[in-house]
Amino acid sequence: xxxxxxxxxxxxxxxxxxxxxxxxxxxxxxxxxxxxxxxxxxxxxxxxxxxxxxxxxxxxxxxxxxxxxxxxxxxxxxxxxxxxxxxxxxxxxxxxxxxxxxxxxxxxxxxxxxxx
Amino acid sequence: xxxxxxxxxxxxxxxxxxxxxxxxxxxxxxxxxxxxxxxxxxxxxxxxxxxxxxxxxxxxxxxxxxxxxxxxxxxxxxxxxxxxxxxxxxxxxxxxxxxxxxxxxxxxxxxxx
Numbered sequence: 001x002x003x004x005x006x007x008x009x010x011x012x013x014x015x016x017x018x019x020x021x022x023x024x025x026x027x028x029x030x031x032x033x034x035x036x037x038x039x040x041x042x043x044x045x046x047x048x049x050x051x052x053x054x055x056x057x058x059x060x061x062x063x064x065x066x067x068x069x070x071x072x073x074x075x076x077x078x079x080x081x082x083x084x085x086x087x088x089x090x091x092x093x094x095x096x097x098x099x100x101x102x103x104x105x106x107x108x109x110x111x112x113x114x115x116x
Numbered sequence: 117x118x119x120x121x122x123x124x125x126x127x128x129x130x131x132x133x134x135x136x137x138x139x140x141x142x143x144x145x146x147x148x149x150x151x152x153x154x155x156x157x158x159x160x161x162x163x164x165x166x167x168x169x170x171x172x173x174x175x176x177x178x179x180x181x182x183x184x185x186x187x188x189x190x191x192x193x194x195x196x197x198x199x200x201x202x203x204x205x206x207x208x209x210x211x212x213x214x215x216x217x218x219x220x221x222x223x224x225x226x227x228x229x
Contacts, residue, residue: 040221041221042220099150100148100209101167104162
């Protein structure tokens with residue numbers, strides 16, 4: 001079975017631009033979450049969507065937005081890019097709303113975003 | 117602050133040794149814990165998870181131990197192999213506080229042959 005797939009794998013943008021990152025969850029998974037991972041640190045929660053509704057939001061500015069489509073795929077949008085937005089953006093999916101013993105969170109390999 | 121952390125940023129072992137990676141958490145309300153392995157250039161890979169009503173869970177070559185008294189979590193890897201070299205993260209979920217996983221900073225495991 002295919003795991004969580006993300007595109008593109010790498011992206012270079014300049015300050016002030018916007019970016020759209022895409023994610024396809026594991027088949028049968030209705031929950032998609034987005035995490036930001038800065039070099040040398042653990043992933044930090046940005047958003048969670050479940051059944052096309054936002055169910056959680058981390059401590060990120062309004063420049064960050066996301067949505068989930070009827071097929072459960074998702075997009076993460078970041079506007080007015082800053083140098084500090086350079087990071088690995090990870091998408092994760094799970095079957096249920098909350099990560100749990102029977103529904104762990106599975107991650108994709110991420111999109112490496114570099115802002116110059 | 118309320119976050120998941122790891123005791124050691126790096127751990128070096130010889131091939132064949134058993135490895136123990138530790139993690140401390142601060143919130144007794146946390147009720148679900150996961151260990152992830154992250155290799156260079158890849159996303160975190162699910163290893164094993166445990167609920168707060170369990171003390172121990174075993175997988176293939178891995179065991180997770182949970183000590184709620186001292187808020188401590190550990191991952192034991194038996195017969196460590198070079199392919200186990202990676203950064204290991206523990207993460208917690210507090211079901212009363214939302215759906216996000218809270219990650220620590222990670223431990224880099226280096227296995228030499």
